[in-house]
Amino acid sequence: MKESMNKSSFGRVLSIRGMAQVFTVTIGLIILCIVFGIMNPAFFSARNVANLLRQIAPILLIGIGQSYVLITGNIDLSIGSVVGMSTMISATMMTKGTNPWLAVFFTIFTCLLVGLSNGLLVSFAKLPPFIATLGTMTIARGIAQIANNNYNTDSIGEAAQGFRNFFYYGKTLGFYNTIWIAIVLWVIFNFILTRTRSGRHIYAIGSNVEAARLSGVSIVSTTTKAYLVSSFVSSIVGLVTTATSGMGTMDAGNGYELYAVAASVIGGVSTLGGQGLLFGTVIGASIWGVLQNGLQFAGAPVAIRNIVIGVIVVVSVLLDVIVRSGKASKLRLSSHRQVNTVTVGE
Amino acid sequence: MKKSVVVLLVLVLATALFAQGAKEAAGMKIYLITMDQMDQHWVNVDKGAQKAVSELGGITYKWLAPDVKDDAKQIECINNAVAGGANAILLAANGPNAVTAALKEAQEAGVTIVYVDSAANFPAVQTLATDNTAAGATAGKELLNALKGSGVNAGTIGIISVNSATASTVAREAGFRKAFEGTGFTLLETQYCDGDAARSKDMSANFITQGVVGLFGANEGSTVGVGNAIAEAGRAVIGVGFDKSDMILSLIKSGHLLATMAQNPDVMGYEGIKSAYKALKGEKVSPDYYDTGVSVLTKADL
Numbered sequence: 001m002k003e004s005m006n007k008s009s010f011g012r013v014l015s016i017r018g019m020a021q022v023f024t025v026t027i028g029l030i031i032l033c034i035v036f037g038i039m040n041p042a043f044f045s046a047r048n049v050a051n052l053l054r055q056i057a058p059i060l061l062i063g064i065g066q067s068y069v070l071i072t073g074n075i076d077l078s079i080g081s082v083v084g085m086s087t088m089i090s091a092t093m094m095t096k097g098t099n100p101w102l103a104v105f106f107t108i109f110t111c112l113l114v115g116l117s118n119g120l121l122v123s124f125a126k127l128p129p130f131i132a133t134l135g136t137m138t139i140a141r142g143i144a145q146i147a148n149n150n151y152n153t154d155s156i157g158e159a160a161q162g163f164r165n166f167f168y169y170g171k172t173l174g175f176y177n178t179i180w181i182a183i184v185l186w187v188i189f190n191f192i193l194t195r196t197r198s199g200r201h202i203y204a205i206g207s208n209v210e211a212a213r214l215s216g217v218s219i220v221s222t223t224t225k226a227y228l229v230s231s232f233v234s235s236i237v238g239l240v241t242t243a244t245s246g247m248g249t250m251d252a253g254n255g256y257e258l259y260a261v262a263a264s265v266i267g268g269v270s271t272l273g274g275q276g277l278l279f280g281t282v283i284g285a286s287i288w289g290v291l292q293n294g295l296q297f298a299g300a301p302v303a304i305r306n307i308v309i310g311v312i313v314v315v316s317v318l319l320d321v322i323v324r325s326g327k328a329s330k331l332r333l334s335s336h337r338q339v340n341t342v343t344v345g346e
Numbered sequence: 347m348k349k350s351v352v353v354l355l356v357l358v359l360a361t362a363l364f365a366q367g368a369k370e371a372a373g374m375k376i377y378l379i380t381m382d383q384m385d386q387h388w389v390n391v392d393k394g395a396q397k398a399v400s401e402l403g404g405i406t407y408k409w410l411a412p413d414v415k416d417d418a419k420q421i422e423c424i425n426n427a428v429a430g431g432a433n434a435i436l437l438a439a440n441g442p443n444a445v446t447a448a449l450k451e452a453q454e455a456g457v458t459i460v461y462v463d464s465a466a467n468f469p470a471v472q473t474l475a476t477d478n479t480a481a482g483a484t485a486g487k488e489l490l491n492a493l494k495g496s497g498v499n500a501g502t503i504g505i506i507s508v509n510s511a512t513a514s515t516v517a518r519e520a521g522f523r524k525a526f527e528g529t530g531f532t533l534l535e536t537q538y539c540d541g542d543a544a545r546s547k548d549m550s551a552n553f554i555t556q557g558v559v560g561l562f563g564a565n566e567g568s569t570v571g572v573g574n575a576i577a578e579a580g581r582a583v584i585g586v587g588f589d590k591s592d593m594i595l596s597l598i599k600s601g602h603l604l605a606t607m608a609q610n611p612d613v614m615g616y617e618g619i620k621s622a623y624k625a626l627k628g629e630k631v632s633p634d635y636y637d638t639g640v641s642v643l644t645k646a647d648l
Contacts, residue, residue, distance in 0.1 A: 040556075048555045055548045151386055152566065154592035169578060245543035246574060247593040249567050254540055296552050302510070302538045 021268030021320050022280040028316075029287050036294030043297055050176060054168075056289035057182035058237045062256055063263035063281040064189050065230030070264050071193075072223055073206040073273025074122055074129035076230045079260050081140035082111050083253025086238020088147035091248025094156040095148075100163035108235045114140050115231025119224025137257070145250050153248040160246075167243035178240055185236065189229060190278040202226055206273030262309065263288050266316045287312065373404045376622050377427040378436045378462070378615065379420065380411045386591070387611050388438070391462055394615025395436065402623055417444035424448040427457075434458040434622035436615070439466035460622045462614040464514070471625045474614045474636040481588075481607050481640040482518035482564075486525025488605050488642060489560050489586045493531075496582070500530035504553030506572055507564040508541045515564040518588060522562055534558065539568060543593075546571020554579045563587035566594065569606060573597030590643065599648055607640040614638050 036043045062079050069076040086107050093103035114136055121132035156163075170177045193199040201222040204212040213219055234253075241252050265271060266287055267280025288309065295305045378395050380388040392409045399407040410427060412419030420440050425448060427435050435457055439445055442465070449459060449468045461473040489503070505522065508515045523533055534553065539545040546568045550561055554575055561576065561583060563569030569587025573594065576585045587594060590608040597603040617638070621631045 042555060042557075045555065048552075051548075051551050051555060058544075150383060152591065155596045241544040244547050244574065245567075245570055245593070247543065247570060247591075249541070249543050249570075251541055251567070252544060254542065292548075293552055296535075296537060296549060297556060299535045301535050 019268075019277065019279075020323060021316070022277060022283060024319060025266055025268065025280070025283045025287060025316060028312075029283055029290065032287065032290050032294065036290065036297065039294075040297045043294060048293070048297075052289060052293050054176045054178045055293060056285050057176075057178040058240055059259055059263050059288050060182050060282060060285035061185060061233040061237050061240075062230075062260040063267070063285045064186060064278060065233040066257070066260035067264045067267075067269045067276055067278060067281045068189070068193070068202065068226040068229045069129075070261070070269050070271055071206045071273060071276045072202050072226045073209065074223065074226070075133065075261070075271070076118060076227060077130065077133040077257050078114055078118060078137040078140050079230060079234045080253040080256035080258075081137045081144065082114050082231050082234035083238040083241060083256050084144035084250060085114070085140045085147070086111050086235040087241045087245075087252040088144040088153065088248040088250060090239055091153040091156050091242045092148040094160045094163070094242075095154045095248075097159075100156075100160045104163070104239060107239065108232065110143075111231045111235030111238070112228055115228040116224060118231070119227035120220070122227070123220040123223035141250075144252075148248065148250075150250075152250055155247055156242065164243040164246060167240045169243070181236065181240070185233065186278060186282065189233075193278060198222065198225055203274055206275070208274070259288060262313050266313060268316075268320060270320070271317075373406060374434075374623070374626055375406045375408075375430070375432050376434045376436065376619060377430070377432045378407070378409045378618075379423045379427060380409070380438045380463075381415045381420065381440050383411045383413060387463075387609070390611035391436075391438070391615040391618075394612030394617075395619045396615075397612070398616045398619035398623075402619070405619070405623065407619070415440060417441065421445055421448040424452055428452045428455050432457050433626055434460065436460050436462050436618045436622060437466070437470075438463040440464075442467045458622055458625045460618050460625070462618045463611070471631050472618075472621045472634060472636060474618050474621070474638055476514075476609045476640060477637040478514045478517035479521035479524075480637065481609070482521025482523075483525045484521075484640060484642060485518070485562060485586050485588065485605075485607050486522040489562065489584060490525060490529065490531075492584050492586075492604050493560055496584070498559050501559035502532045502534055502557065503560040503562065504534050504550065504556070504558045505536040505562045505564065506546045506549055506553075506568040507536050507538055508568065509538045515588075518564045519562075522564075531560075539571065541565055541567035543567040543570040543574070547574045550575030551579065554581060554583055558583060561585045565589055566591050569594050569603070570597070573603040577602040595643070595648060598643065598645055601645065605642050605644045608643050609640055610638045 042048055065079060066076055089110060090103045090107040093106065094100055118133050118136055121127045122129045166177055168178050172180055193202065201217045204217050205219055205222050209219060238253065242248055263284035264276065264281055267284030269276030269280060291305065291309055295308065378392060380391060388411065395407060399405045410423045412423060417440050424435065424445060428451065435452060437459060439461060445466050446468045449466060453459065459470040461470050463475050465473040505519055507519050510516065519536060526533055537549040539549055546563065550572045553561060561572045563572040566589040569589060570593050572585040572587055576583050577597065585603045587603060587606045590606060594603065594606050598606060617636060625631050
């Protein structure tokens with residue numbers, strides 16, 4: 001272990017599990033940007049870059065949440081519904097005259113309850129994560145609908161202008177606040193994942209749940225923590241959505257859980273657990289956002305965009321599989337295990 | 347086993363008694379069946395229908411709707427209405443073909459059928475609906491006139507819609523495009539945002555960066571997105587949209603949207619009941635297709 005710590009070469013960085021794919025997709029992202037930039041000079045205009053970064057921010061946020069859950073070897077299908085729930089609860093409260101900041105805290109709190117349920121259902125009650133979060137997905141969407149009696153809300157009004165600026169329209173140091181929110185949360189959650197015991201436990205149970213259990217990792221609390229992160233970032237995206245629209249729509253966030261999976265796996269997070277870096281999620285979310293934005297500029301029909309994104313998801317995972325099987329044939333399986341234990345025991 | 351048979355028998359008896367009771371109470375019984383209960387749109391159809399019912403008198407009226415849009419559930423509603431002794435059904439059909447078998451049974455039971463909002467492929471007394479193509483064209487003309495009025499005779503225009511499978515918004519888009527045929531304006535590829543106001547705003551902002559002179563939103567969420575993007579950009583982009591909601595009206599009031607096309611669901615309900623009433627009395631109902639039209643709402647109307 002010490003030996004590898006002292007190696008400060010490029011090879012050392014690449015040897016971090018998942019880093020190779022981060023490099024591959026980063027190169028892909030750069031190529032995409034260049035192509036779109038050549039096709040349309042307005043792509044690199046200050047205005048579009050600012051907008052583009054702000055469009056990436058929500059995808060990055062839910063991507064962080066889904067990455068956490070995927071690394072534990074689970075999945076969170078409730079993300080989109082929690083976004084909708086967060087939007088509808090916050091907007092309904094504001095239209096009824098609640099102080100926006102009070103509404104924000106209450107909204108985050110209720111959304112965290114969904115994460116808590118997810119975590120306990122999966123780890124304590126041992127439901128398959130796909131089923132458990134499918135259930136909470138439906139429930140959360142129902143709550144979104146019932147929040148304002150089955151109607152989209154009215155305008156959240158002038159009183160909430162401060163709230164709208166904080167989450168979406170305002171700028172700090174030249175960048176939109178939404179971008180700052182995403183950066184700050186990314187730094188915090190990346191720190192937790194890579195530098196703390198909880199983070200190492202998250203990787204550990206994703207790699208080998210039995211081994212983790214035997215070495216004293218609490219499966220229930222670790223899994224629940226990951227789901228709480230997921231619900232937290234989803235509730236923030238819901239608040240951003242309310243701020244963007246100035247109202248609450250019951251359909252908000254529809255399908256976001258899968259965008260989050262896409263952002264994660266494009267960035268090299270393994271759906272099998274135990275592997276992934278939040279650096280990758282940044283690149284995955286950026287590729288998603290750049291494609292949405294760039295293909296719109298290029299005048300491509302939405303159908304084409306969907307096909308392109310689908311192909312990229314499949315190819316990026318396929319690349320990873322090929323790279324790994326290539327490695328496996330060269331190295332013995334034990335070396336893989338070794339890297340793993342290093343991450344856990346650090 | 348025996349117990350369950352007894353329970354079943356009691357249930358059947360109770361249902362039969364209920365049905366009997368319902369039949370006796372009926373003078374003229376009209377049911378409204380919509381796609382779901384979620385939309386303000388249906389509430390307004392119901393309001394219009396209730397108004398006609400209270401004006402005409404002697405009608406027992408009831409609104410049935412599934413909790414979510416679902417073909418099987420709508421068929422159940424139709425069957426329930428027939429079993430409940432309906433003389434006429436005002437139906438907003440989920441799709442053109444899914445409910446036709448149920449409607450055939452209803453007709454065989456002597457039920458008069460009137461379509462409100464959307465028709466199925468089955469003959470009925472009358473269809474009362476928004477002609478979405480015409481309404482889209484109206485929106486297009488509003489935008490065209492406003493652009494010309496501000497001295498803009500060429501440029502690109504962006505469209506935000508729901509998806510490519512919703513018949514009403516697809517028709518609106520087609521009508522809108524038609525209004526610009528033979529003008530100096532280019533209509534860009536439509537962006538679909540599932541009616542999500544936040545995504546619609548992002549796509550609208552991209553359009554504005556691309557330098558569009560006008561934007562069109564094909565439903566409520568799309569229109570809110572268009573309005574918010576124009577409000578933020580602060581550029582001379584003109585936006586028109588569809589549907590009437592508090593947020594859309596406030597965007598019109600603040601001058602960020604020029605106009606919205608408001609459907610008249612209350613007219614559908616009101617005139618629908620009247621047509622059903624006429625048909626039940628044996629009078630002739632015409633026309634076959636009643637365009638309930640759209641009202642163009644601008645700042646001046648608020």
